[in-house]
Amino acid sequence: MADTVVRTRKQPSAQGAPKGVGRLPRAAVHHPWWFALPAIVVFAGFFLVPNLLNFYYPFTNWSSYHADIAFTGLDNFRTIADDGSLLRAIRTTLLYALLAALFQNGFGLVLALLLESDTRFNRFFRAVFFLPVLISALATGYVFQALLDQDGALNSVLGTDIPWLGSTTWTLVVVTLIHGWKWMGLSMLIYLAGLKGIPGEMLEASKCDGAGPWRTFWSVRRPMLAPAVTFNVTTALIGSMNTFDIVQATTGGGPAASTEVFNIYMFRIFGQGLYAQASAMSLVLFLVVVAVAIPLVVGLRRREQLL
Amino acid sequence: MNPAVAWRYGRPALVLLLAGLAVGVPLWLVAVTSAKPQAEAIKPNLDLPRHWQPGSNYEDAVSQGEMLRGFVNSLLVVVPSVVLVLLLGAGAAWVFARRKSKLVSAAYALCISGLLLPPAVITIVMELRQLGLANTRPGMIAVYTGMYLSTSIFFMTGFIRAIPMELEEAARIDGAKPARIFLRIVLPLLRPVIATATIMVMLYAWSDIFYAFFILGGGDRATLPLNLYQVASAQLYLNNWHLVFAYVVVMSLPMVAVFLVGQRKIVSGITSGAVK
Numbered sequence: 001m002a003d004t005v006v007r008t009r010k011q012p013s014a015q016g017a018p019k020g021v022g023r024l025p026r027a028a029v030h031h032p033w034w035f036a037l038p039a040i041v042v043f044a045g046f047f048l049v050p051n052l053l054n055f056y057y058p059f060t061n062w063s064s065y066h067a068d069i070a071f072t073g074l075d076n077f078r079t080i081a082d083d084g085s086l087l088r089a090i091r092t093t094l095l096y097a098l099l100a101a102l103f104q105n106g107f108g109l110v111l112a113l114l115l116e117s118d119t120r121f122n123r124f125f126r127a128v129f130f131l132p133v134l135i136s137a138l139a140t141g142y143v144f145q146a147l148l149d150q151d152g153a154l155n156s157v158l159g160t161d162i163p164w165l166g167s168t169t170w171t172l173v174v175v176t177l178i179h180g181w182k183w184m185g186l187s188m189l190i191y192l193a194g195l196k197g198i199p200g201e202m203l204e205a206s207k208c209d210g211a212g213p214w215r216t217f218w219s220v221r222r223p224m225l226a227p228a229v230t231f232n233v234t235t236a237l238i239g240s241m242n243t244f245d246i247v248q249a250t251t252g253g254g255p256a257a258s259t260e261v262f263n264i265y266m267f268r269i270f271g272q273g274l275y276a277q278a279s280a281m282s283l284v285l286f287l288v289v290v291a292v293a294i295p296l297v298v299g300l301r302r303r304e305q306l307l
Numbered sequence: 308m309n310p311a312v313a314w315r316y317g318r319p320a321l322v323l324l325l326a327g328l329a330v331g332v333p334l335w336l337v338a339v340t341s342a343k344p345q346a347e348a349i350k351p352n353l354d355l356p357r358h359w360q361p362g363s364n365y366e367d368a369v370s371q372g373e374m375l376r377g378f379v380n381s382l383l384v385v386v387p388s389v390v391l392v393l394l395l396g397a398g399a400a401w402v403f404a405r406r407k408s409k410l411v412s413a414a415y416a417l418c419i420s421g422l423l424l425p426p427a428v429i430t431i432v433m434e435l436r437q438l439g440l441a442n443t444r445p446g447m448i449a450v451y452t453g454m455y456l457s458t459s460i461f462f463m464t465g466f467i468r469a470i471p472m473e474l475e476e477a478a479r480i481d482g483a484k485p486a487r488i489f490l491r492i493v494l495p496l497l498r499p500v501i502a503t504a505t506i507m508v509m510l511y512a513w514s515d516i517f518y519a520f521f522i523l524g525g526g527d528r529a530t531l532p533l534n535l536y537q538v539a540s541a542q543l544y545l546n547n548w549h550l551v552f553a554y555v556v557v558m559s560l561p562m563v564a565v566f567l568v569g570q571r572k573i574v575s576g577i578t579s580g581a582v583k
Binding site: 029030031032033035036038039040042043045046047048049050051053054057062111114115121122125126127128129130131132133134135136137138139142143144146147149151152153156157181189213234238241242244245248249263266267270275278279282283285286289290293297 | 310314318319321322325326329330332333334336337340349350351352353391395396398399401402403405406414417418420421422423424425426427428429430431432433434449450452453454456457460475479485488489510513514516517520521532535536539548551552555558559562563566570574
């Protein structure tokens with residue numbers, strides 16, 4: 001670190017001085033590196049280093065059953081691939097992220113369009129729809145478990161006997177609906193900001209050209225919402241790949257592991273003392289997130305710039 | 308009917324209906340169940356309690372769920388984490404926003420990588436064990452700080468870039484040193500974004516259970532969500548929805564209160580930071 005400090009201090013005075021802009025040459029004096037240092041140290045120490053370690057420990061036999069840690073190559077990956085949990089976790093998590101992002105953004109956008117104008121009524125209901133964001137995800141999960149349980153409130157209201165959380169096919173959809181419900185308030189706020197950012201003249205102009213509300217939405221507002229969509233879709237997709245609380249509280253990964261996303265698997269396997277195997281799954285999650293995030297961010301950014 | 312008229316009267320009706328079904332029903336369920344005796348709460352439904360006993364339920368939740376200890380434990384990790392995230396984040400954001408060099412951009416890019424990358428929770432445990440920080444509050448605080456620094460740095464850097472440099476220059480001409488400029492000019496100007504970052508980090512850390520499970524575990528240092536999990540996991544032996552929901556209410560109130568106090572700032576902060 002000391003090495004880089006010295007180098008950057010010299011750099012601006014050597015390059016910036018001839019430009020003579022006045023403020024650049026003194027950057028090092030006015031905005032010294034040590035202001036950024038504590039943040040860099042903590043972030044590197046407790047975020048980057050563990051992620052680097054995560055490229056080593058999956059290849060060992062680290063567990064509560066061995067006193068020492070030895071290199072074992074691809075054994076852990078072979079284990080999780082052979083018992084089917086690897087593919088299942090990838091499939092479940094990607095499907096979960098896709099559906100959760102879809103519901104969260106769909107609900108959020110509809111709410112934003114419904115509550116767009118700045119009236120007292122709308123401000124109140126924006127706060128109401130933001131409430132689920134404030135309730136912890138674990139609590140949210142329990143609330144919906146009580147609602148959707150076979151002995152739960154929904155069946156008692158409808159007079160039915162449907163196991164809402166008991167289908168190996170549909171429970172994942174139900175859980176992602178809950179996820180969408182919890183975070184729709186945040187998406188709503190961001191879409192509201194996006195809608196507010198559309199210049200009034202633009203909407204006037206489209207009105208003068210004879211566009212109805214539907215046409216105005218599709219041809220003017222939808223494209224103008226691109227930055228809000230970028231932000232919302234990226235955060236929703238990435239955030240929901242890291243999901244744990246809602247799934248744990250509603251299904252615990254079941255039925256028959258049909259909702260077992262990465263974090264649920266890691267939690268379970270770690271609890272069994274198979275640390276390296278959990279770490280292997282953690283590394284796969286890291287790679288999946290990177291594989292999804294990079295093209296997503298690049299693609300959405302490019303689309304934004306085209307407009 | 309004319310679509311404009313339909314929209315005019317139909318929209319508020321639709322909003323009321325959605326709010327009632329989507330938010331009203333779950334909250335109602337929590338409220339009534341938390342006031343029921345155990346026998347009525349075994350099969351949760353939307354009926355009013357036949358026998359009201361909110362007092363004893365909340366008392367039980369507080370005593371059986373170790374709520375007071377959980378509350379203090381939560382505060383002891385969440386508050387320091389929030390302060391560190393804001394303070395360290397602001398310092399770094401100031402440098403990243405004002406200095407221009409390849410090294411600075413690289414450091415910035417690295418520091419905001421946490422926006423996308425997942426924390427490697429398993430190896431975090433390994434590292435904390437080696438540092439002697441496993442199952443300790445400092446360990447938990449360090450991990451939360453590392454996790455949420457990216458968010459605060461990202462939002463604050465964008466914000467500082469929009470602050471005119473002249474404000475700092477004026478102070479500099481008056482002889483102010485960097486530390487003074489940072490404390491007296493930059494930090495106060497960051498107030499709106501600090502309000503938002505505070506609520507977001509608080510919200511995540513207050514309700515986090517996944518990382519707390521790995522790092523704090525159960526025991527004396529368990530935070531509120533960990534206690535809630537334990538109360539709810541006891542379900543297997545006795546159905547205690549009434550206690551779970553009394554717990555949920557008490558646990559959620561602080562966040563709702565924080566939101567109500569800072570509502571305007573929070574809303575404007577969330578929205579201005581995201582769409583740029």
